[in-house]
Amino acid sequence: MIIIMVITSVALLSTSAAFVVFEMTKFRKLMISDLEGVAEIVAGQSDAIGKFDDRVEAGKILAKLHRKDQIVVACMFVVDPGDRQAPRVLAHYQKAGVPEAFVVPPYYPYETNIFGPRSLEVYRPIRPSRLSQPVGTLYLRSDLDALQTRQAEYFKIVAVVVLVSFGIAWLLSFRLHHIITGPVLDLAQTTRRVSAEKDYSLRAAKRTRDELGTLFDGFNDMLAQIQERDAALQQAQRELESRVEARTHELRQEVAERKRAETDLQQQLTRIRLLNHITHSISERQDLDSIFGVVLGQLEEHLPVDAGCV
Numbered sequence: 001m002i003i004i005m006v007i008t009s010v011a012l013l014s015t016s017a018a019f020v021v022f023e024m025t026k027f028r029k030l031m032i033s034d035l036e037g038v039a040e041i042v043a044g045q046s047d048a049i050g051k052f053d054d055r056v057e058a059g060k061i062l063a064k065l066h067r068k069d070q071i072v073v074a075c076m077f078v079v080d081p082g083d084r085q086a087p088r089v090l091a092h093y094q095k096a097g098v099p100e101a102f103v104v105p106p107y108y109p110y111e112t113n114i115f116g117p118r119s120l121e122v123y124r125p126i127r128p129s130r131l132s133q134p135v136g137t138l139y140l141r142s143d144l145d146a147l148q149t150r151q152a153e154y155f156k157i158v159a160v161v162v163l164v165s166f167g168i169a170w171l172l173s174f175r176l177h178h179i180i181t182g183p184v185l186d187l188a189q190t191t192r193r194v195s196a197e198k199d200y201s202l203r204a205a206k207r208t209r210d211e212l213g214t215l216f217d218g219f220n221d222m223l224a225q226i227q228e229r230d231a232a233l234q235q236a237q238r239e240l241e242s243r244v245e246a247r248t249h250e251l252r253q254e255v256a257e258r259k260r261a262e263t264d265l266q267q268q269l270t271r272i273r274l275l276n277h278i279t280h281s282i283s284e285r286q287d288l289d290s291i292f293g294v295v296l297g298q299l300e301e302h303l304p305v306d307a308g309c310v
Helices: 002-045 047-052 055-067 145-197 211-282 288-302
Strands: 071-080 083-094 112-115 119-126 136-143
Touching (some): 002 055, 002 112, 002 136, 055 083, 071 119
Antiparallel strands (some): 071 083
């Protein structure tokens, strides 16, 4: 559930950030376009004023800019035909309530826009006609209060959307987590039991027919294959043990038969040695009584005989 919340939060924040960046960029372009339109209108009205160096009319035109709340400072530069590098201020306008004193802005003889951290500045040349040389330059400076207000509103909207979405995602994940985590936990528990008990007859209970159900089917099929192989391995082990036991029994019988054969052979060798010893013993006797005595003595000595007579 925590992973779902983190993923949801990252997705919402990324989407919101992209939305804010797009809207702020669009609003900046709109501000530039609006201020450029005002500059074009004022410059068009000031072409004759700049040519005839009329300070009064220039001041009246710039004073009309009070209708635009965003315009803080306006200034009209004029240049002398003989010295175009030394412009002078023909008239200027400063919004009421601005605490700073008017400061002559830098002069640019060409058309340009400067978007600073606290203001937007626009320069437009003043031309009597499209093909003539500019007789001056109009300067407009707008504050960024509207941009900052719009940015604060966007941040508030994003914060509300993120919080509401986060709450909805938390509620949904809290209520629906058993659909995802429940089967996964059951599968993990079955896996632990199979690993601990070595019982491959266990099966995971399938709850749904979605991707998790497919996962459970694959897991159960794997257990079935392992169970079949385990049964075949146990059967082969039993057959091998039976063969080993039968072969061991045969070897024991062979060993017993060999021992009996060795015992019989040993007995025969003992008898042969006894007969050989008796033969050597009686070969030195000539009378029948001594021969019988030697024979009986040897038999009593080498055979389990308590008494013997001839």
